[in-house]
Amino acid sequence: MFVGPFMLVFALVFLAPIVYSLYLSVFRTQxxxxxxxxxxxxxxxxxxxxxxxxxxxxVSLFLVVQVPIMLGIAxxxxxxxxxxxLYGKSFFRISIFMPYAxxxxxxxxxxxxxxxxxxxxxxxxxxxxGVSLPDPLxxxxxLASIGNIVTWEFVGxxxxxxxxxxxxxxxxxxxxxxxxxxxxxxxxxxxxxxxxRGALVIATIFSIIGSxxxxxxxxxxxxxxxxxxxxxYTPNLYAYSLSFSGQQYNYSATVAIIMGLITxxxxxxxxxxxxxxxx
Amino acid sequence: MTTALTAxxxxxxxxxxxxxxxxxxxxxxPRRSPLLTVLTAVxxxxxxxxxxxxxxxxxxxxxxxxxxxxxxxxxxxxxxDNVVATLTYDDGVFVRWLGNTVLYVVLGAGGATFLAILGxxxxxxxxFPGKRxxxxxxxxxxxxxxxxxxxxxxxxxxxMGLTNTPWAVIIPSLISPFGLYxxxxxxxxxxxxxxxxxxxxxxxxxxxxxxxVSLPLLAPGIVTxxxxxxxxxxxxxxxxxIMLRDSDWYPLTLGLNAWNAQAATAGGEAIFHLxxxxxxxxxxxxxxxxxxxxxxxQSGLAAGSVKE
Numbered sequence: 001m002f003v004g005p006f007m008l009v010f011a012l013v014f015l016a017p018i019v020y021s022l023y024l025s026v027f028r029t030q031x032x033x034x035x036x037x038x039x040x041x042x043x044x045x046x047x048x049x050x051x052x053x054x055x056x057x058x059v060s061l062f063l064v065v066q067v068p069i070m071l072g073i074a075x076x077x078x079x080x081x082x083x084x085x086l087y088g089k090s091f092f093r094i095s096i097f098m099p100y101a102x103x104x105x106x107x108x109x110x111x112x113x114x115x116x117x118x119x120x121x122x123x124x125x126x127x128x129x130g131v132s133l134p135d136p137l138x139x140x141x142x143l144a145s146i147g148n149i150v151t152w153e154f155v156g157x158x159x160x161x162x163x164x165x166x167x168x169x170x171x172x173x174x175x176x177x178x179x180x181x182x183x184x185x186x187x188x189x190x191x192x193x194x195x196x197r198g199a200l201v202i203a204t205i206f207s208i209i210g211s212x213x214x215x216x217x218x219x220x221x222x223x224x225x226x227x228x229x230x231x232x233y234t235p236n237l238y239a240y241s242l243s244f245s246g247q248q249y250n251y252s253a254t255v256a257i258i259m260g261l262i263t264x265x266x267x268x269x270x271x272x273x274x275x276x277x278x279x
Numbered sequence: 280m281t282t283a284l285t286a287x288x289x290x291x292x293x294x295x296x297x298x299x300x301x302x303x304x305x306x307x308x309p310r311r312s313p314l315l316t317v318l319t320a321v322x323x324x325x326x327x328x329x330x331x332x333x334x335x336x337x338x339x340x341x342x343x344x345x346x347x348x349x350x351x352x353x354x355x356x357x358x359x360d361n362v363v364a365t366l367t368y369d370d371g372v373f374v375r376w377l378g379n380t381v382l383y384v385v386l387g388a389g390g391a392t393f394l395a396i397l398g399x400x401x402x403x404x405x406x407f408p409g410k411r412x413x414x415x416x417x418x419x420x421x422x423x424x425x426x427x428x429x430x431x432x433x434x435x436x437x438x439m440g441l442t443n444t445p446w447a448v449i450i451p452s453l454i455s456p457f458g459l460y461x462x463x464x465x466x467x468x469x470x471x472x473x474x475x476x477x478x479x480x481x482x483x484x485x486x487x488x489x490x491x492v493s494l495p496l497l498a499p500g501i502v503t504x505x506x507x508x509x510x511x512x513x514x515x516x517x518x519x520x521i522m523l524r525d526s527d528w529y530p531l532t533l534g535l536n537a538w539n540a541q542a543a544t545a546g547g548e549a550i551f552h553l554x555x556x557x558x559x560x561x562x563x564x565x566x567x568x569x570x571x572x573x574x575x576x577q578s579g580l581a582a583g584s585v586k587e
Contacts, residue, residue, distance in 0.1 A: 006398035006459065007413065013451045015416075017431035024431060073322060080319045085312040092319055094573060096326045101565040103514035105532040106558040109539055110329050113336075113555070156326060216516050223540045243430045244521065252430050 024253035042254035051232040052255060056262075058143060059234050063211040066147040071203060074155050078162035079188060093163065097156035104153065104216035111149045112137070112224040137225035146217045150210070158203045165199035166192060201274030205267045212263045215240065235259045330562075337361055337556040361556040368553055373560075375527065376534040380513060382445060383530055387452030388508040395455055395504055399462025400493060404475060414463075417456045433521050447522035448530070452512050458504040465500030466493070502575040506568065513565055531561045 025042050077096060081089050099107065115122055115136040122136060136145040169192060177187050193200075215236040222229045231245070232238035235255060243252035338358040365373050402410060432451060433442060441447045470493050478488040494501075516532045523529060526537065539554045 006394040006454070009394065009450070009453045010417070013432065013454050014428065017428045017435060020431040020435060021428075024434075077319055077322050080315050083312075083315070085310065085315050086319055087311055087313070087316045092323055094570070095323055098330065098566060098569070099326055101510055101569050102330075102562050103516065103532050105514070105516050105536050106333075106561055107329070109535065109554060109558060110333055113551070114329065114332055152326065152329065155322065219520075220516075220536055220539075223536075239430065240521070243433075249430060249434065256428075256430060 021253040021257055024250050025257055042251050043258070045251065045254075051238060052235060052258075055232050055235040055238050056259075059212055059214050062143060062147060062214065063208060066150060067204070067207040067211060069147075070151045070155055071158055071200070071207065073151070074158035074203070075162055075200075077155070077159045078166060079192065081159075081163055082166040082192075083184070093160070097160050099153050099155070100157040100160075102153065105220055107149055107153050108217045108220035111145070111152070112221050115145055116224065137221070137228055139228040142221065142225055142228040146214070146221065149217050150214075154207070154210070158207070161199050161203050162196055165196035169195045197274065201271060204274070205270055208267055208270065209263055212236075212259060212266075333555060333559050333562075337552075337559045340552060358556075361552055362560070365553050365556045365560060368550065372526070373531075373534065373557060376529050376531045377560075379445070379528055380530040380532075383448050383452065383515070383519075384509055384512045386445075387449045387512040388505065390449070390453045391455040391458055391508040391512075392501065392505045394453060395458035395462045395508075396494075396497065396501060398459050399464075400466045400470075400489065400497070402459075402463045403466035404470060404472065404493075417459060429517065429521050436522065442522055443524050443528065445528060448515070448519050448528075451518055452508075452515065455504070455508050455511065458508055461504050461507075462497070462500055465503075466497060469496045469500065499575060502572060506572060509568065510565060531557070535561065 026040070077092070080086060081093055086092055102110075135141065173191050173195075174187060177191060182190070213236050214234045218229050218233045218237055219240070222233075229237075231241035236259065239252045239255045239259070242248045242255065338361070340360075401407075402414065428451075436442045436447050441450070474492060475488060478492050483491070513530075514532060515530065516536070519528075519530050519533050523533065526534070529537070535554055535557050538550055538557065541550065
């Protein structure tokens with residue numbers, strides 16, 4: 001009765017499209033001959049598609065480097081704020097969280113301008129110091145630059161998740177630890193981190209999903225760095241270009257399904273591992 | 280405080296003196312650390328510098344943008360001119376985009392919150408067949424990439440004749456798996472089952488119980504979910520990007536991107552100062568919402584921490 005409306009809309013915007021894209025992925029539409037059933041041909045094609053693999057390798061690299069950095073910073077800040085040892089902690093909390101309220105479009109444009117060698121900060125620094133910093137929007141560095149944007153956007157958000165989890169740790173545990181003469185680091189390692197394991201797992205899973213779905217930032221930076229970001233820069237961008245510039249809906253749906261499967265498998269493994277340690 | 284007292288009093292010869300020193304820098308009120316404050320301030324600066332950059336550069340004319348240092352004001356102070364130019368450029372298209380965004384946020388985020396409240400409440404407080412299944416499907420759905428859904432959703436909606444209308448943006452926004460999850464955990468904590476049973480014994484119907492008893496208890500959770508769905512809809516880029524062709528229906532995010540891309544097209548007028556000022560105007564409402572509603576979503580957090 002209460003769940004009904006949610007499930008109804010959910011079925012319309014989640015389940016129906018998934019079924020539809022499974023359906024699309026086993027057909028092929030050609031100029032001549034119309035739509036034919038091709039079985040798993042589209043999947044075979046994706047397996048041999050270097051553009052798809054390059055994109056996947058890129059987001060995997062992004063995942064392995066960016067996610068630990070971002071979550072690490074978020075955890076350290078959350079612990080610092082929770083420790084109660086900061087001056088003006090609510091100011092810290094709200095300010096570091098603020099970038100989350102900034103749309104990805106604005107964040108990307110803003111950082112994109114700042115990266116720019118023309119009127120960006122990088123250009124300013126070059127002029128002021130008489131050095132020539134590497135161009136953050138060059139093909140070699142643009143992935144790191146995107147990583148920086150994403151880190152900036154989500155550090156505060158993850159910090160807040162960790163902080164909220166830390167707040168519900170029973171204070172009697174800290175008091176007991178203090179009576180036992182535990183140091184701050186021991187408290188952090190033995191009480192705080194284990195207590196928020198659930199939040200850590202959730203944040204990790206959301207970050208993995210976010211990395212694999214990387215789209216907004218590269219898509220927006222494209223107009224500022226057209227040479228560095230190709231139309232198949234990430235698998236998501238590739239799927240988008242395939243269907244909206246290439247009209248290859250069937251193959252695009254296939255790429256998207258493969259990415260969905262990979263994401264779900266990895267998220268599931270992380271969840272299993274995270275939960276097992278807890279037990 | 281009371282636990283500290285009872286813990287220390289028996290073990291010490293001078294209980295009064297001892298408790299006073301303990302309480303001054305106890306577990307709850309530790310000594311402040313300048314070093315830690317400075318280290319955390321590094322992250323703070325990192326978070327705020329781009330916003331300061333945006334604010335500073337929205338005061339510059341296009342010429343100053345290229346000639347002056349990024350983190351300090353230029354020769355001109357053109358903030359007001361820029362705001363006026365942003366609002367009036369191209370027959371005030373920015374205002375139209377703002378209106379669209381507000382429409383999507385009110386209907387999309389409002390609807391999403393409403394559905395999440397109903398669903399989360401039901402999952403937390405009623406037993407019904409397939410409850411576990413509902414949860415598994417919803418959480419699984421979070422892992423599906425946006426594009427996996429976007430392309431087929433686009434094709435489906437275009438067959439229904441919904442693309443290029445506001446509905447194409449609003450309907451998919453109505454589902455927030457994260458919001459549902461949040462409401463579920465919150466409702467499980469905040470509403471005592473005994474209270475619902477009492478209401479039922481008193482003869483209140485399920486809907487009456489929901490609106491009179493449960494809804495007020497859920498208020499902090501509702502504000503939190505509303506805030507997060509608002510951010511999601513306000514900042515939405517991908518969905519409108521594929522659904523909308525007609526720039527009359529663009530939200531702010533798409534509009535800004537179109538303005539920025541304009542400089543790259545042949546013969547397009549470069550309007551970077553408008554992109555920057557427009558960006559500032561776009562983020563102001565959300566920043567304001569977070570600051571104004573701070574007490575509510577922080578009290579939501581605090582409510583959880585009282586649990587001890």
